[in-house]
Amino acid sequence: MNHTGLELGEMGLEILRAYPGNNGKGHGESLPISQGRHLKIVSHLNGDHREEMIKDIQQGMTKPQKCIPPKYFYDARGSELFEQICMTPEYYPTKTELSILDRSAAAIMQFFSPEGGDLIELGSGANQKIRKLLDVVNPSEHGWIRYVPVDISQNSLLESATELLNDYPNLEILGVLADFTRHIGVLPRGRKLITFFGSTIGNLTEEEAVHLLKRIRSIMNPGDRFLLGMDMLKPLDVIETAYNDRQGVTRDFNRNILDHLNGELNGNFNSHDFDHLAFFNPRGECVEMHLRAKCAVTVRLGDLAMSFDIRKGETLHTEISRKFSRESADRLFRKAGLSVARWFTDPKGWFSLVELQVKTLEQGLMMERWSEAI
Numbered sequence: 061m062n063h064t065g066l067e068l069g070e071m072g073l074e075i076l077r078a079y080p081g082n083n084g085k086g087h088g089e090s091l092p093i094s095q096g097r098h099l100k101i102v103s104h105l106n107g108d109h110r111e112e113m114i115k116d117i118q119q120g121m122t123k124p125q126k127c128i129p130p131k132y133f134y135d136a137r138g139s140e141l142f143e144q145i146c147m148t149p150e151y152y153p154t155k156t157e158l159s160i161l162d163r164s165a166a167a168i169m170q171f172f173s174p175e176g177g178d179l180i181e182l183g184s185g186a187n188q189k190i191r192k193l194l195d196v197v198n199p200s201e202h203g204w205i206r207y208v209p210v211d212i213s214q215n216s217l218l219e220s221a222t223e224l225l226n227d228y229p230n231l232e233i234l235g236v237l238a239d240f241t242r243h244i245g246v247l248p249r250g251r252k253l254i255t256f257f258g259s260t261i262g263n264l265t266e267e268e269a270v271h272l273l274k275r276i277r278s279i280m281n282p283g284d285r286f287l288l289g290m291d292m293l294k295p296l297d298v299i300e301t302a303y304n305d306r307q308g309v310t311r312d313f314n315r316n317i318l319d320h321l322n323g324e325l326n327g328n329f330n331s332h333d334f335d336h337l338a339f340f341n342p343r344g345e346c347v348e349m350h351l352r353a354k355c356a357v358t359v360r361l362g363d364l365a366m367s368f369d370i371r372k373g374e375t376l377h378t379e380i381s382r383k384f385s386r387e388s389a390d391r392l393f394r395k396a397g398l399s400v401a402r403w404f405t406d407p408k409g410w411f412s413l414v415e416l417q418v419k420t421l422e423q424g425l426m427m428e429r430w431s432e433a434i
């Protein structure tokens with residue numbers, strides 16, 4: 061541990077930038093912006109994301125079902141488009157999750173009463189959801205709370221942290237620049253409530269989700285809590301409509317992944333050669349998003365020194381978005397060694413915020429005996 065309270069990550073801890081205008085000196089020093097306002101940013105990104113992208117695209121584009129991992133949706137334009145998707149009338153997850161937070165924020169924030177601790181947000185992005193929690197903080201009731209947003213984009217981390225500091229002048233923020241699917245080990249180890257909103261867990265396969273949840277469990281102490289947003293199964297038309305909005309924002313978001321690859325890998329995709337396709341797959345209990353070629357296309361990705369032939373009608377698989385049942389969610393938690401402390405949902409049960417804790421040895425043994433008995 062060093063004096064920032066963070067453990068050294070795999071590639072070492074370095075302060076990339078502390079706001080405002082730190083030139084990279086003063087490693088590990090916290091820079092007060094002004095009295096009562098406090099922001100520190102630490103980076104665990106080591107610049108290897110380009111090599112990773114090259115590897116991912118080479119692998120994905122040479123599979124029988126060509127695919128592009130969904131994390132490549134989120135360049136600056138993609139993140140903007142995602143924010144717009146959240147505002148479309150058809151995209152119910154954001155609105156529903158916010159409505160649950162409206163009703164349950166006070167109960168959730170009881171965690172900090174009176175001991176305080178870290179409020180960690182994985183994949184922070186826009187501040188809408190965390191604001192719901194911060195709005196119910198009562199200094200006389202809750203202990204000292206530090207907000208720890210974790211994001212892969214430096215700009216969005218700085219922008220959203222600055223915005224929050226304007227509205228919550230007493231808030232202390234430790235921004236962590238990291239890919240939380242790989243760098244969970246760098247997060248603070250003290251008392252904490254970890255949040256992972258938006259049902260981003262649904263964009264991972266079962267195996268990837270179990271792996272991530274196990275990593276999260278590994279940094280949790282017995283009293284810590286993990287608040288996980290999960291989109292639930294519901295009438296099919298509601299789900300499919302959410303991924304086929306009338307304005308075509310989801311279509312643009314889907315196509316933008318090709319523009320992103322063009323920019324990063326010197327490619328010549330014409331994203332308009334592809335139709336947006338999003339449908340519910342009942343066997344996988346997930347929405348599948350694809351880009352379907354309108355005509356035969358040969359694409360060259362200059363930096364990979366590779367070309368790919370795509371037949372007319374062939375699809376590039378860009379995303380799964382899993383929809384959970386109580387059973388499939390419980391199965392996931394069991395595999396990850398987590399147990400449910402509280403389950404918050406909306407009146408229709410469309411979305412869930414599940415408060416999880418580390419399964420104790422005792423609970424684990426009870427579960428084993430129970431599953432042996434049936």
Ligand code: AVI
Nearest residue numbers: 145258259260263303310381
């Ligand atoms: C970020 N993630 C939870 C969104 C979802 O619903 O799976 C991404 C998205 N894709 C299309 N629309 C929204």
